[in-house]
Amino acid sequence: MIIIDAESDIPIYVQLRTQIMESIVRGDLSTGDTLPSVRGLAGDLGINMHTVNKSYHELESKGIIEIVPKKGAVITANKDKKISKKRLDALSKELRPLVVEGLINGMNKEEIHELITGVISEVREE
Amino acid sequence: MIIIDAESDIPIYVQLRTQIMESIVRGDLSTGDTLPSVRGLAGDLGINMHTVNKSYHELESKGIIEIVPKKGAVITANKDKKISKKRLDALSKELRPLVVEGLINGMNKEEIHELITGVISEVREE
DNA sequence: GATTTGTTATAGTGTATATAGAACAAGAAG
DNA sequence: CTTCTTGTTCTATATACACTATAACAAATC
Numbered sequence: 001m002i003i004i005d006a007e008s009d010i011p012i013y014v015q016l017r018t019q020i021m022e023s024i025v026r027g028d029l030s031t032g033d034t035l036p037s038v039r040g041l042a043g044d045l046g047i048n049m050h051t052v053n054k055s056y057h058e059l060e061s062k063g064i065i066e067i068v069p070k071k072g073a074v075i076t077a078n079k080d081k082k083i084s085k086k087r088l089d090a091l092s093k094e095l096r097p098l099v100v101e102g103l104i105n106g107m108n109k110e111e112i113h114e115l116i117t118g119v120i121s122e123v124r125e126e
Numbered sequence: 127m128i129i130i131d132a133e134s135d136i137p138i139y140v141q142l143r144t145q146i147m148e149s150i151v152r153g154d155l156s157t158g159d160t161l162p163s164v165r166g167l168a169g170d171l172g173i174n175m176h177t178v179n180k181s182y183h184e185l186e187s188k189g190i191i192e193i194v195p196k197k198g199a200v201i202t203a204n205k206d207k208k209i210s211k212k213r214l215d216a217l218s219k220e221l222r223p224l225v226v227e228g229l230i231n232g233m234n235k236e237e238i239h240e241l242i243t244g245v246i247s248e249v250r251e252e
Numbered sequence: 253g254a255t256t257t258g259t260t261a262t263a264g265t266g267t268a269t270a271t272a273g274a275a276c277a278a279g280a281a282g
Numbered sequence: 283c284t285t286c287t288t289g290t291t292c293t294a295t296a297t298a299c300a301c302t303a304t305a306a307c308a309a310a311t312c
Binding site: 083095097119 | 144147148150151188190203204205206207208209210213214217218220221222223224225226227228229230231232233235237238239241242243244245246248249250
Binding site: 193194195 | 287288290
């Protein structure tokens with residue numbers, strides 16, 4: 001179930017991209033599954049086709065889905081494969097300001113790890 | 127030392143805010159220290175006064191500095207104080223999509239913890 | 253053959269980012 | 283006290299991004 005909050009300061013295409021990724025992590029969507037068409041999903045969510053298209057292409061650039069023109073988008077994410085160094089570096093760069101925010105507020109390494117553990121549980125269970 | 131990359135897709139005021147926070151974490155800036163005036167820093171960095179002002183006010187809203195009108199901005203970050211639940215929740219929400227990105231790429235809890243540990247070391251040492 | 257698919261193009265609206273200049277009142281410094 | 287500097291506030295402009303809207307196209311599907 002995907003819910004878009006039009007009032008959020010998080011762009012719609014980011015909300016959609018994130019929620020699809022979470023669905024895969026939770027197992028609601030699996031490798032091989034086909035995503036709805038950009039027009040169909042846009043209609044269901046009440047948003048524009050191009051916004052959905054943008055989300056799909058970002059997922060493709062992350063290696064999570066494969067878009068076959070005139071056919072559809074198939075999930076290719078492989079949780080058994082090892083993450084590439086390129087994506088690992090990108091992740092580090094994005095994590096950095098958040099880690100700094102924790103450290104500056106007095107969190108130590110253990111507390112940050114606990115926070116991450118909590119987030120992992122949230123993502124898997126919700 | 128603060129370096130602004132005008133070509134980056136990261137807004138200047140975010141770059142500045144982040145680098146000031148990293149300076150505090152590293153110890154280059156400490157509680158009680160005064161930040162340069164918005165006009166002075168803007169001149170040094172070759173950016174607009176209003177951009178620096180925006181960064182300062184964001185730092186203030188995070189409780190990291192206190193802006194005393196007509197006087198200056200003083201660092202109030204207290205690493206001995208415990209982080210508030212509000213900030214902890216905000217951090218969780220921001221961390222979530224990055225954690226998802228790791229999980230979807232096959233990382234397990236331990237690998238994510240190792241990544242975080244690496245980031246913490248980077249921030250503290252660089 | 254008709255429908256649906258993703259793609260491409262153009263256009264419009266609203267918001268965010270960044271710059272610029274000016275003016276103001278209050279603190280600092282001479 | 284006078285001068286300078288301070289952060290604040292206001293207006294204005296240019297650019298980029300986000301989102302929507304509409305249209306047309308070629309290929310796959312039915």
